[in-house]
Amino acid sequence: xxxSPPTDSPSWRLVVPSCxxxxxxxxxxxxxxxxxxxxxxxxxxxxxxxxxxNDPRVQTIPVGEDRQWAANVRLGLEQVPCDRVFVxxxxxxLNKPVDHARLxxxxxxxxxxxxxxxxxxxxxxxxxxxxxxxxSQVTPENNCVGLNATFWRKSHLSxxxxxxxxxxxxxxxxxxxxxxxxxxxxxxxPGTPTVLTYVESIKGxxxxxxxxxxxxxxxxxxxxxRRPCPPQGDDLFSKFxxxxxxxxxxxxxxFHSLTGARFRPRVIxxxx
Numbered sequence: 001x002x003x004s005p006p007t008d009s010p011s012w013r014l015v016v017p018s019c020x021x022x023x024x025x026x027x028x029x030x031x032x033x034x035x036x037x038x039x040x041x042x043x044x045x046x047x048x049x050x051x052x053x054n055d056p057r058v059q060t061i062p063v064g065e066d067r068q069w070a071a072n073v074r075l076g077l078e079q080v081p082c083d084r085v086f087v088x089x090x091x092x093x094l095n096k097p098v099d100h101a102r103l104x105x106x107x108x109x110x111x112x113x114x115x116x117x118x119x120x121x122x123x124x125x126x127x128x129x130x131x132x133x134x135x136s137q138v139t140p141e142n143n144c145v146g147l148n149a150t151f152w153r154k155s156h157l158s159x160x161x162x163x164x165x166x167x168x169x170x171x172x173x174x175x176x177x178x179x180x181x182x183x184x185x186x187x188x189x190p191g192t193p194t195v196l197t198y199v200e201s202i203k204g205x206x207x208x209x210x211x212x213x214x215x216x217x218x219x220x221x222x223x224x225x226r227r228p229c230p231p232q233g234d235d236l237f238s239k240f241x242x243x244x245x246x247x248x249x250x251x252x253x254x255f256h257s258l259t260g261a262r263f264r265p266r267v268i269x270x271x272x
Contacts, residue, residue: 010104012084013041017073019066020049021253022090023268024226029090030055031271037098047076053268070161070170077158084111087150092198099195107151109133116156116184120149122194134192138178138185145178145185147171149196205249206230
């Protein structure tokens with residue numbers, strides 16, 4: 001590793017794959033993004049359906065009607081003018097300062113290796129480091145690929161995003177492609193410094209309780225009618241209540257779909 005990681009503005013840009021159904025998370029996502037990663041290369045590209053985010057540092061790419069996660073991403077990538085992209089999911093809220101200099105160094109090394117995929121999460125998986133880097137190549141034994149915090153050759157991400165796939169199916173396709181052809185897929189090896197951390201905020205359509213606590217610590221509160229945080233237990237009452245909430249949310253989403261989302265704001269404002 002270099003003793004002085006480069007801090008020059010990189011040629012890649014951050015892409016945030018999203019959809020209008022998750023635009024209630026955007027104010028929180030971008031609040032913590034710019035707080036904990038002020039050096040992030042801009043503009044940040046946000047893939048949506050029809051809604052835009054009102055921040056000069058963010059360029060929204062509306063792709064129209066929702067066609068499942070993979071098709072939305074593929075359409076959005078066509079409008080990102082970079083061959084390399086860093087991807088962070090919209091429900092991952094940064095919770096500590098990003099080591100920007102080291103992240104730029106890692107992405108530069110991945111570009112030099114002509115990596116088609118590089119996982120930035122520090123998974124502490126064993127592996128043989130590529131000389132001069134902290135990377136290990138993906139192998140059938142260590143198929144360490146996912147969609148969390150990742151750096152890509154844009155053409156490979158587009159290939160992974162086969163139309164018709166939701167995000168979980170796209171991740172399975174990524175794993176299958178990496179298993180069939182491991183070359184060019186890399187992950188951070190054990191003992192590597194962590195460059196970014198985040199809070200996973202949404203699961204099964206609902207806010208996760210640790211996220212509510214995290215937001216509370218920062219003086220923030222989400223719209224619980226739009227996206228509740230129901231009881232998490234396995235008892236009959238908790239399961240029944242979650243089921244009712246999911247039905248309500250899906251009916252609301254269906255209503256907005258049928259009405260062209262005319263009853264939801266088309267512009268999402270940042271947090272004050």
